[in-house]
Amino acid sequence: xxxxxxxxxxxxxxxxxxxxxxxxxxxxxxxxxxxxxxxxxxxxxxxxxxxxxxxxxxxxxxxxxxxxxxxxxxxxxxxxxxxxxxxxxxxxxxxxxxxxxxxxxxxxxxxxxxxxxxxxxxxxxxxxxxxxxxxxxxxxxxxxxxxxxxxxxxxxxxxxxxxxxxxxxxxxxxxxxxxxxxxxxxxxxxxxxxxxxxxxxxxxxxxxxxxxxxxxxxxxxxxxxxxxxxxxxxxxxxxxxxxxxxxxxxxxxxxxxxxxxxxxxxxxxxxxxxxxxxxxxxxxxxxxxxxxxxxxxxxxxxxxxxxxxxxxxxxxxxxxxxxxxxxxxxxxxxxxxxxxxxxxx
Ligand code: KG4
Ligand code: ZN
Numbered sequence: 001x002x003x004x005x006x007x008x009x010x011x012x013x014x015x016x017x018x019x020x021x022x023x024x025x026x027x028x029x030x031x032x033x034x035x036x037x038x039x040x041x042x043x044x045x046x047x048x049x050x051x052x053x054x055x056x057x058x059x060x061x062x063x064x065x066x067x068x069x070x071x072x073x074x075x076x077x078x079x080x081x082x083x084x085x086x087x088x089x090x091x092x093x094x095x096x097x098x099x100x101x102x103x104x105x106x107x108x109x110x111x112x113x114x115x116x117x118x119x120x121x122x123x124x125x126x127x128x129x130x131x132x133x134x135x136x137x138x139x140x141x142x143x144x145x146x147x148x149x150x151x152x153x154x155x156x157x158x159x160x161x162x163x164x165x166x167x168x169x170x171x172x173x174x175x176x177x178x179x180x181x182x183x184x185x186x187x188x189x190x191x192x193x194x195x196x197x198x199x200x201x202x203x204x205x206x207x208x209x210x211x212x213x214x215x216x217x218x219x220x221x222x223x224x225x226x227x228x229x230x231x232x233x234x235x236x237x238x239x240x241x242x243x244x245x246x247x248x249x250x251x252x253x254x255x256x257x258x259x260x261x262x263x264x265x266x267x268x269x270x271x272x273x274x275x276x277x278x279x280x281x282x283x284x285x286x287x288x289x290x291x292x293x294x295x296x297x298x299x300x301x302x303x304x305x306x307x308x309x310x311x312x313x314x315x316x317x318x319x320x321x322x323x324x325x326x327x328x329x330x331x332x333x334x335x336x337x338x339x340x341x342x343x344x345x
Contacts, residue, residue, distance in 0.1 A: 001320055004061075004072045004097070005313025008090030009082025009110045010136070011035070011046050013053040014309030015061040017072075018317045023120045024065035026303075026310040029053040032178070039177045040167075047085035054093050061309070072103060076316025079107030079327070079344040080337030081137070087333040095329055104326035106316050107344035109337050111138055113311035114273035116147050120314050122298045129298075130154075130267045132258045134282075135274030135307075136163035136178065139254070140339055141212045141261050144271075147315065148322040153339040154261055155212030158201075162250055163276040165216035169223050169246055173239050183243045184279050190244030192281070197222050197249040202256065211264075212257055219249050244281075251282045259293045271298045278305040319343060 002024075007014035016026040031049035035041050062069060077094035080087060091107060098105035115131040131142040131151075139157040144150065160168065163180050170179010175186070200215035201207060223246050230237045262270055272286060277299050290297040304310055319326075324343060331344055 001317065002067065002071050002073050003313050003316040003320060004075045005309045005311070005316055006075070006077040006090050006094050007110070007113070007307055007309045007312045008050045008054070008086045009078045009080070010086060010307055011041050011049070012307040013050050013057050014307060014312070015057045016309030016313040017061055017065045017067060018120065018310070018313040021119065021317060023310050023313070024067070025061050026308055027057050027061040027064065028308050029057050036177050039171060041083070043083045043085045046083060047089055050086050050089040054089065069097070069101060072101060074104045074106065074316055074320045074326070076106040076108050076312050076319070078110045078113065078312055079331060080110065080334035082110055082335060084333060084335050087335065091331065091333050095331070099329060104320070105329065105331065106319050107327040107331040108312060108315050108319070109339070109342050109344075111140060111339050112147065112151060112342050113315045115142070115144065115271050116315035116318055117304045117308070117311035118271050118273060118298050118300045119147070119318070120310060121300050121304065125271070126269045128267055129269035129271050130258060130261045130265065132254065132270065132272045133274045134162040134254060134272065134276035136167065136180070136276075137161050138274065139214050141258060142339060143261070143265055143267070146322065148318040148324055148342060151340050151342060155210065155214070155257070156339070157214040157216065158210070159215050159217040160220060162216065162254060163274070165220050165250060166276070168220055172224055172227050173237070173242065180276065180279070183247060184281070186240050186243040187247040187281060190238070190240030190242070192244040192248035194238065194241035195226060195245035197245050199249055199253045202253050212261055214253065214257065216250060219246070247279070247281045251279065251285050254282065255286055255289055259289055259295060262293060262295045268294065269296045269298065273300060273305065275306040278302045315342070
């Protein structure tokens, strides 16, 4: 079973080929370099970049995998959530290929793909696990029975996603866009205990009412106030300490709730995915706490954390293996696709 995976929900054009659960190749083109001067992704630029990159990226993937288009048994493409223009380019291309090749098409959920990719590198999933998906647009806790058929959302962010909060704090500290990786590097030179930033929805009634929800907007405001305070006093901003203490506040609450979900739902495995799972502090503290909770933590290597085609090919392979019905060729895109819907119909 050879599955072609296509990802175009944001700025990355990703094409990958998976054969029987083994990744043959994964090629990515990105338009991220064009956004530093805007401080954010411009959807029209991203759409045009996907249109330009798609065929060369597909050709490169086929060549590297040493397969022909005619060898492909199924096609999977991100159908949501994401930006409408970029999603439409990928879904249109996938539909054209499915029609021309006469092969099944799966319009799939990007968020679920961030977890699905883990099985390509860390092996078969256990019978059930807790999934934490943390990216630029999303922070969700999911209970997964079967990656192809059974996902329940436990909670998610009520405001900013983890990566988004990092990008915004990056801007506050005068770092280039996207701020996530820059704050990560800076925080490695700082003291995570230097400043006691707040942990959203982690105390008292909030904690009870929002057991598995996140909120990062109060934390972001606290960082802004701290930076303003330094400026008002004419002091240098201790950027490394701010970055480390802010990172710790985000990582601490992300993991606390994820491990609590493992306890509550008696899951001995936590799978973490999404662009923010590239974060070094998240990886370090997750490994530390894994031992304490007796939970196995699985995080894919960094190149499979940010958006890529392998995640979509991996999910397509899981769907095909479970015999899930493909999407109709009339499938469109859904920018707000619910987490529990794995395939768009
Ligand atoms: O999953 P992704 O590539 O795209 C979305 O689906 O959103 O995630 C991108 C996000 C950005 O917000 C970026 O700043 C963040 O992931 N990110 C990081 C790191 N690497 C990427 N955040 C913190 N630390 C990192 N090392
Ligand atoms: Zn993503």
